Amino acid sequence: MWTYEHSVETDATPEAIWRLWADVDHWGAWNADIVSIRIDGPFEAGTGIVMTPCGQDPVHLLIAEATAGELFVDEARIDGLVLRTTHRLERGERLRTRVTYRMEITGDAVDLTGPQLGPAVTADWPVTMAALVALARG
Numbered sequence: 001m002w003t004y005e006h007s008v009e010t011d012a013t014p015e016a017i018w019r020l021w022a023d024v025d026h027w028g029a030w031n032a033d034i035v036s037i038r039i040d041g042p043f044e045a046g047t048g049i050v051m052t053p054c055g056q057d058p059v060h061l062l063i064a065e066a067t068a069g070e071l072f073v074d075e076a077r078i079d080g081l082v083l084r085t086t087h088r089l090e091r092g093e094r095l096r097t098r099v100t101y102r103m104e105i106t107g108d109a110v111d112l113t114g115p116q117l118g119p120a121v122t123a124d125w126p127v128t129m130a131a132l133v134a135l136a137r138g
Contacts, residue, residue, distance in 0.1 A: 002114025006125045007100040009092040012136035017089060017099060018069050020136055024049055030131040033124055049074065080108030083121065099133060101125055 010017075020030060024039040033053045041047040049061040064084065065073040071088040085103045092098035103122055105114045 002105040002110055002118045003103065004118055004122045004125075005100060005102040006122070006129065007098055008126075008129050008133055009096045009098050010133035010137065011096055012133050012138075014069055014089040014097050016136040016138070017097065017132065020132060021072060021087060022068075027051075030135045031124075031128045032131070033128070043072070078117070079113070081110060081113060081117070082106050083117075099129060101129065 020026075022043040024037060024043060027037050028034040035052045035054055036058075037049065037051045039047060039049050043063065044066050045063055047063045049063065050058050051061060052058045059076050059078075061074040061076050063072060064075045065071070069089065071086060073084060073086045075085075076083045083103060083105050085101060088098075088100045088102070090098045090100070101122075103118060105118050
């Protein structure tokens with residue numbers, strides 16, 4: 001398994017961040033790497049998302065889990081690998097909100113491909129998460 005986690009704390013409310021996450025059609029407002037995106041139903045477990053990053057083929061995601069105001073998990077299956085990303089909201093210090101993204105990659109030859117694919121997928125997380133919390137702060 002390959003893993004990576006990044007967290008930020010903000011004074012934005014969990015509700016404000018959740019609203020941005022649940023508004024999948026507008027993820028491009030805070031994730032500059034998205035060329036196009038669409039969701040095939042409500043923002044809940046079992047719903048599919050098709051996201052096209054800059055210069056790449058479309059990525060098919062499945063919302064594997066969603067608990068409003070707390071977390072959602074998406075999964076992508078690529079070449080025998082499962083990329084599972086947990087997006088979590090928790091109370092941080094001094095009534096702040098801690099936003100955490102955690103990716104776990106499992107599957108065929110993960111020891112070889114995980115260290116290459118993982119950093120390529122997660123490299124923009126600090127910038128993306130900073131844009132997310134800035135927008136959530138209003």
